[in-house]
Amino acid sequence: MPANRITFYSNPQSRAAVIHWMLEEVGEPYETIYLNFQGAMKTPEYLAINPMGKVPTIVHDGQVVTEGAAICAFLADQYPQANLAPAPDSPLRGTYYRWLFFAAGPLEEAITMKSLNMDIPSDKSAMLGFGTLERTVDVLEKAVSDSPWICGEQFTAADVYVGSAIRFYVQFGVLEARPAFNAYVDRLTQRPAYQRSLEILQKAAAAQQK
Structure with missing residues (x-):
């Protein structure tokens, strides 16, 4: 299995900042690919990953996840050792x-x-x-x-x-x-x-x- 299970598509001046923080909280290695708004985000290659042509997007073991809240919830569940979500049976x-x-x-x-x-x-x-x-x-x-x-x-x-x-x-x-x-x-x-x-x-x- 490759060292980086997570590929993260971002722009440093966008709402993808939320996921930068989330990934640092998770503490697992990840690769970041920075895209500009009107160029790389609109290429056929990236649109095949995220048809909205926006960031953030992550690809985790080949699985694409978009939308900030969904990415946060997904990462918390994938890496329970980071303790970033209450247990499934918790009242919280x-x-x-x-x-x-x-x-x-x-x-x-x-x-x-x-x-x-x-x-x-x-x-x-x-x-x-x-x-x-x-x-x-x-x-x-x-x-x-x-x-x-x-x-x-x-x-x-x-x-x-x-x-x-x-x-x-x-x-x-x-x-x-x-x-x-x-x-x-x-x-x-x-x-x-x-x-x-x-x-x-x-x-x-x-x-x-x-």
Whole structure:
């Protein structure tokens, strides 16, 4: 079996940063292939791997996985020794899935519509998966306020994904920088794996600019 079971397609200035962090948390060897947005991501060779022509994508032992939340969940299950997900029979397993996909679904939808300045009539909010932005943000705040991590004392892949979303949205001013969000991000960014991923991305971005 080859040393690197994981091939990771990325761009250092994209949401693939989430998976850089996740891979560093997993701690297994991986090969990174950096692609530019309008060139390599749109070639027939890459589109055969990910027809969306986007990153992140991983190929694990020949199996293609796309979409950030799915990649995080997949890697956590493939490498249980990293302890990045509650055990299948744990009462926290549902909590883990709930918030991992809350960030990928209602939260992203709500923030995207806000970013596009799309006003939602109050009588139409029930048609949307997130209902209202205000409710979505309040619910998210509570999820990261009750304990150090999404699943209590256990850091998981849900924290990688949810925390990345909060950090990104606050940084770009589309999510209110509430104290609970700031404290959660501060805890996350102190993790050695996060710091390693940040260094990797900074070096890759500098190399790409050259």
